[in-house]
Amino acid sequence: MLIDRFGRPVTNLRISLTKECNLNCFYCHREGQLDGERRMTPEEIERIVRIASRLGIRKVKLTGGEPTIRSDIMEIIRKIRPYVIDLSLTTNGTTLYTLAEKLKEAGLDRVNISLDTLDRKKYKMITSFDVLDQVLKGIRKATRLFHPVKLNMVVMKGINDEEIWDMIRFAGKVGAILQLIEIEVPREMEDSQFFKDFFYPLKPLEEEFEKMAVEIRERKMHRRRKYFLPVDGKIVEVEVVRSMHNTIFCMNCTRLRLTADGYLKTCLLRKDDLIDILGPMREGASDEELVEVFKRAVLLREPYWK
Numbered sequence: 078m079l080i081d082r083f084g085r086p087v088t089n090l091r092i093s094l095t096k097e098c099n100l101n102c103f104y105c106h107r108e109g110q111l112d113g114e115r116r117m118t119p120e121e122i123e124r125i126v127r128i129a130s131r132l133g134i135r136k137v138k139l140t141g142g143e144p145t146i147r148s149d150i151m152e153i154i155r156k157i158r159p160y161v162i163d164l165s166l167t168t169n170g171t172t173l174y175t176l177a178e179k180l181k182e183a184g185l186d187r188v189n190i191s192l193d194t195l196d197r198k199k200y201k202m203i204t205s206f207d208v209l210d211q212v213l214k215g216i217r218k219a220t221r222l223f224h225p226v227k228l229n230m231v232v233m234k235g236i237n238d239e240e241i242w243d244m245i246r247f248a249g250k251v252g253a254i255l256q257l258i259e260i261e262v263p264r265e266m267e268d269s270q271f272f273k274d275f276f277y278p279l280k281p282l283e284e285e286f287e288k289m290a291v292e293i294r295e296r297k298m299h300r301r302r303k304y305f306l307p308v309d310g311k312i313v314e315v316e317v318v319r320s321m322h323n324t325i326f327c328m329n330c331t332r333l334r335l336t337a338d339g340y341l342k343t344c345l346l347r348k349d350d351l352i353d354i355l356g357p358m359r360e361g362a363s364d365e366e367l368v369e370v371f372k373r374a375v376l377l378r379e380p381y382w383k
């Protein structure tokens with residue numbers, strides 16, 4: 078197993094399949110990706126995942142940009158499936174109505190779907206596209222096929238903070254887990270007008286959840302808390318993602334990232350941490366040499382907030 082200088086094991090790989098997206102959410106961090114032009118082929122992704130699995134990384138998250146706009150997404154899933162014990166996808170849900178069955182057949186275990194609002198006008202304002210109905214249809218289809226389905230709500234002050242309880246009820250109704258997510262930005266953006274205008278701290282709400290939850294669980298990864306809340310005669314699972322200035326979150330970070338243009342990346346919020354793996358691969362590196370590339374990336378890992 079790969080363990081970094083801070084004693085953190087690396088057990089999962091978050092792969093951006095493309096930096097492109099069919100939506101344009103105004104708050105999007107695009108997973109910290111730069112503008113590289115290269116793009117990994119399914120075979121190259123498979124080889125990297127196979128080597129990662131040898132090193133004890135058996136959980137893979139596919140993300141983006143929007144991962145489902147890659148026309149070879151099914152091939153990628155089929156190719157990496159044998160090496161992975163938890164294969165998940167994070168998507169904006171716009172393509173799920175047509176793709177969910179095929180994703181399942183290809184071997185995907187579960188999906189997270191972004192949904193910040195149930196209000197059509199707000200949805201358009203946030204994403205620039207009037208496709209809420211299409212996403213809701215996709216969510217309903219996905220909940221019939223995958224377990225669990227998580228809905229990702231980035232909570233934004235003055236935009237959707239008043240919808241949190243409606244979203245909790247909605248998640249209960251469709252049988253999904255709701256993730257409430259604080260806006261996150263790198264240090265250099267903390268003073269930005271964007272952050273000042275829209276950051277909505279979730280700590281007070283977590284305190285409310287603590288009082289009313291019938292059960293609270295803590296995940297190993299990030300030590301995120303999951304609250305089981307009694308709402309409308311149902312128990313709804315709500316996970317809170319509070320990463321800003323959260324030293325515990327970073328000390329329990331078990332993720333390594335792979336950018337769409339083939340760099341290992343150690344932290345969502347850093348820009349100085351890219352280690353090229355696709356380049357050496359294309360120049361004929363052996364598996365052993367690529368293992369060394371992984372090790373070099375792991376050496377660079379450090380908690381962002383410490």
Ligand SMILES: Nc1nc2c(ncn2[C@@H]2O[C@H](COP(=O)(O)OP(=O)(O)OP(=O)(O)O)[C@@H](O)[C@H]2O)c(=O)[nH]1
Nearest residue numbers: 138140165167189229256258261318320330332345
């Ligand atoms: N700071 C930080 N934020 C993260 C990290 N991983 C995920 N996030 C944020 O968490 C939110 C949810 O991300 P998802 O792609 O749904 O993945 P996840 O919830 O972390 O993963 P699973 O719970 O395993 O499905 C997004 O807002 C991400 O930006 C991380 O390692 N660091």
Ligand SMILES: C[S@@+](CC[C@H](N)C(=O)[O-])C[C@H]1O[C@@H](n2cnc3c(N)ncnc32)[C@H](O)[C@@H]1O
Nearest residue numbers: 104105106141142143167168169191229260261
């Ligand atoms: C970057 S998107 C990529 C996958 C896919 N396009 C989607 O929207 O689900 C992954 C997740 O990060 C979240 N996200 C994007 N920008 C964020 C930010 N600044 N702070 C917190 N979460 C953010 C999105 O809401 C989404 O749930």
Ligand code: SF4
Nearest residue numbers: 098100102105142169
């Ligand atoms: S759909 Fe995802 S990648 Fe696209 S802009 Fe929104 S959050 Fe970013």
Ligand code: SF4
Nearest residue numbers: 327330344345380381
């Ligand atoms: S170190 Fe912290 S900010 Fe960086 S990826 Fe891990 S949890 Fe996120």
